[in-house]
Amino acid sequence: MIDTKTNTVVGLPIPVGSQASGVAVTPDGRFAYVANFGGNTVLMINTTTNSVVGAAIPVGGQPSGVAVTPDGRFAYVVNQASNTVSIISTATNTVVGSIPVGFQPNPVAITPDGRFVYVGNHLSNTVSVISTTTNTVVGSIPVGSLPVGVAVTPDSRFAYVTNLLSSTVSVINTATNSVVGAAIPVGPVPFAFGSFVPIILGQDFGNSFA
Numbered sequence: 521m522i523d524t525k526t527n528t529v530v531g532l533p534i535p536v537g538s539q540a541s542g543v544a545v546t547p548d549g550r551f552a553y554v555a556n557f558g559g560n561t562v563l564m565i566n567t568t569t570n571s572v573v574g575a576a577i578p579v580g581g582q583p584s585g586v587a588v589t590p591d592g593r594f595a596y597v598v599n600q601a602s603n604t605v606s607i608i609s610t611a612t613n614t615v616v617g618s619i620p621v622g623f624q625p626n627p628v629a630i631t632p633d634g635r636f637v638y639v640g641n642h643l644s645n646t647v648s649v650i651s652t653t654t655n656t657v658v659g660s661i662p663v664g665s666l667p668v669g670v671a672v673t674p675d676s677r678f679a680y681v682t683n684l685l686s687s688t689v690s691v692i693n694t695a696t697n698s699v700v701g702a703a704i705p706v707g708p709v710p711f712a713f714g715s716f717v718p719i720i721l722g723q724d725f726g727n728s729f730a
Contacts, residue, residue, distance in 0.1 A: 521570055534570055536563050542585040546592045546610065553595045553608070555583035562586065562597055562606075564613060574613055579606040584626050589652065590634040596650070598625040598639055605639060605648075607655060617655050621648040627669045631676040631694060638679045638692070640667035647681055647690075649697050659697040663690040668711060682710040 523530045537556030545552045545567070552565040561576035562583060580599025588595045588610070595608040603625065607617040622641025625648070629638050637650040640663070647667060649659035664683025672679045672694070679692040687710060688703035 531570055534565060534572065536565075536572065537561055537576060542583065542597075544586040544588045544595065546588050547590055548592055551610070553586045553588065553597075553610075555579075555586050555597055557582050557584050557600075560599075562595070562608060577608060577613055577615065579608070579615060580604045580618065585628040587628045587630045587637065589630055590632060594652070596628055596630065596637050598628045600624045600626060600642075603641075605637070605650065619650055619655060619657060621650075621657060622646045622660065627667065627681075629670040629672050629679065631672045631679075632674055633676045635676070636694065638670045638672065638681075640670050640681060642666050642668065645683075647679070647692065661692055661697055661699060663692075663699065664688045664703050682706075684709055684711060 521531050536554045538558030540554050541557035542555035543552055550567055554563045560581055562579055563572050563576055564574055566573045579597050581601030583597045583599050585598045586595055593610055597606040603623055605619045605621055606615050609616045621639050622644030624642035625639045626642050627640040639648040645665055647661045647663055648657050651658045663681045664686030666684040667681045668684045669682035677694055679694055681690040687708050689706055690703045691700045693700050
């Protein structure tokens, strides 16, 4: 835990599960949800006490990313080994749904308006679009090779996707769920912090995080 006023670590590290690989904080700041890649679970941290509360929540195989909806009601967890997204109700801390997506999903982002979830599928070279109204996949968008990061603009109009093996960024128009123009060339091996690509590919890309 880092105090953002002083940029110093405060308190003791919070023990969580095996290979913690993704974290998201609820909009009200009260709780954080941590995905445990090696434990196939998600843990909830109380940010007041900075301790894990409640039992571990079983999700799919090798969860690697978490995103919480803007209203704080649900957490969406991508499961690499299961090729699914688990939906956790934050009111009960139970899984209330599981959505099949592409092969080895990893990055996940929710639009600020809360309407859609964008999931990058490492080995399908696609982005799955999930409607939070129906909790179904409403689109599958081809992007570059091995997408590892997704971010959505504050106005919810565009999603940006880093493609690790293409060394590019794809821009998605969220109104049409299609890629806008040609992919943007960037530096070699653009990464998304927290991705488990080196483990998946059996390679070491060093510290090429962007």
